[in-house]
Amino acid sequence: MRPSLRILTAAASATVAFSAAIAGPAAAQSAQAPRVTAIHVDRVIVGDGTQIADAMVIVRGERILDVGPASTVRVPAGATRLDLAGYTLLPGFIDAHTHLTSIDNDGGDLAVLKETPAHGAIYATINAKKTLDAGFTTVREAGSTDFVDVVVRDAITRGLIPGPRIHASGPALGSTGGHADVNGWSPFLAVPGTGAIVDGADAVRKQVRTNVKYGADQIKIVATGGILSVGDAVGAAQFGMDELTAAVAEATRLGRKVMAHAHAGDGLKAAVLAGVASIEHGSLVDDQAISFMKEKGTYLVPTLIILEEIVTDGARKGVPANSIAKATAIAGERRVRLRAAYQAGVKFALGTDATSDIHGRNGEEFKYMVDILGATPMEAITVGTMNGATLLGVERELGSVTTGKLADLVAVKGDPLRDVSLLAKVSYVMKGGVITKQP
Ligand SMILES: [Zn+2]
Structure with a gap:
């Protein structure tokens, strides 16, 4: 025990000396x-x-x-x-759903074959500054392969680069063939997922533990199909109740909340009933889901700007035609359902799903909340500040x-x-x- 303790202490004081050296004048100032x-x-x-x-x-x-x-x-x-x-x-505004590590690539489903964690780190550094300049002083990262979000969070905390306070997720948990997997390729190619692909309650538990071990502040799980993915319907459930329950139980045991990507249907309801803290997107949330969410106190993070812009501007941004078609098919109904959830009294937090050129434009989400949800400007501000802080568990500080x-x-x-x-x-x-x- 003793030698390892000594090593830990030595490492800790080295870190302190290192950050004091970088901080320089600021550290000197804090003495006054x-x-x-x-x-x-x-x-x-x-x-x-x-x-x-x-x-x-x-x-x-x-x-x-x-x-x-x-x-x-x-x-x-x-x-x-x-x-x-x-x-x-x-x-300071709070964006409860960002992807700072997203890469501004040429789009298309070949992108995943060209990206490295280094790309994510470089882009996150740029995106973090844009986000802070937009007034978003806190963000919740919604999944980052290879824990790049954790590294960027720590670099910002140490003052090495400017950026918001980051709540990191590490890799999102997804199931084989689901939204976090990359589908449509030959089974003889090892194509990596955009998250951690896990199947079965034990694998889910292990991944939750792994994410927490390497620095995740919360757990992101992909409970239904998505829009920017191939081969899965938007509302299709992608985890069983046993897997969702295992994720929430394990995260709770480790003092973490769970955020669930879910657009609709039984997958959304299962995530709510399993006890996740928030539903991300919630595009086609139905009346039964609304009543479950009110009962459980589940937040809805509606990511309005990204879904609106995939429809109106997706082609120019290089979003694949399949994804634009998926987003367009549900656009009208989505506005109706999200407004119904808001008006029924479901708790909302602001989230943009910021990727590509949305970084730095996060504040445009406020207007979408007013226009689509029917929120007053004052309500929209509360959603983008105090509600976000409460969802992230930092309401006493922010x-x-x-x-x-x-x-x-x-x-x-x-x-x-x-x-x-x-x-x-x-x-x-x-x-x-x-x-x-x-x-
Ligand atoms: Zn997202």
Whole structure:
């Protein structure tokens, strides 16, 4: 025991020395009193459905020290003042479904044969910066082969590259022939899946353990067919109840939540009944599924922008014709069903399924929520902030402009309650008390 403990300690102090060396001036600064910033704005949208007019927010170090009407908040002596007349301040946005490691390739079903984990790491570095600049200070990665999302998360946490706080999944769990598999090729070719292909409850359990072992913050499982896949119907169930139950039980035992890709049908309901935290996409969620989701408190992450754009812009983006046909066939019904779920009171979190040119345009999802779900701009903001924080289990630290929480803040010019599309034009971004974007 002792020698290995000593090795661990040595390794740990080496890491500390290494990060201190990289941090340089920042580390020196932290020895002094933390920086205090007083931000004066036209309004603060808190994230819980309320707003404060003519507001002052005091940020001390990485946290919010105070927030309230400018007439009542005391500005500490020596604070740096930031006067944002005409602006609205909001909590950092949360995208509960991203693919930062996705590669901007030439599309088509040959892409998988050309990609390497190194591609994923390079593209994720670029996409992470775009996402943070769009005001999304936290994201939940929805599956990354080879754990590239874990590596990128840790690089951002250490301050090596700019980017949002990442909740990593590692490889998504999929079944043989399912949405995470790559189908249509000769059985004599070993074509890798886009996730971990596992069959049977024991294999599912082992993969959950493996993902957690290598750093996953949550588990992604593919419960039904998909749109960007060949040879599977959108609503087809792709795991048995025993496998889904095993995934949730094992993840829960290890303190992790499960996010389930599911578009419709029995596969979606099975995932809900197995106890997953969220249904991703939920395109054709039916009335029975809606009642199950309300009963179980399951979130729906509707990924509106990607599914709308596959229909309207898929051909230009190089989306295969088969996928465009699948998306188009369900587009009208999808809008009706997702709106029904929202209006029935199912809990929603914002998710874009960001891939290709959607990275950095995540804020456009707010307008889709208003247009398609019938959400008010205020509700859409709550969905994209506090609801996301609660789904990710970080509601005590993030999701609202509240005293004591981490100072992840964004500012947009104008009033997004009058024009929700302003949320896609973020001017200022602060993450953990540090301004990462300004005009
Ligand atoms: Zn996805």
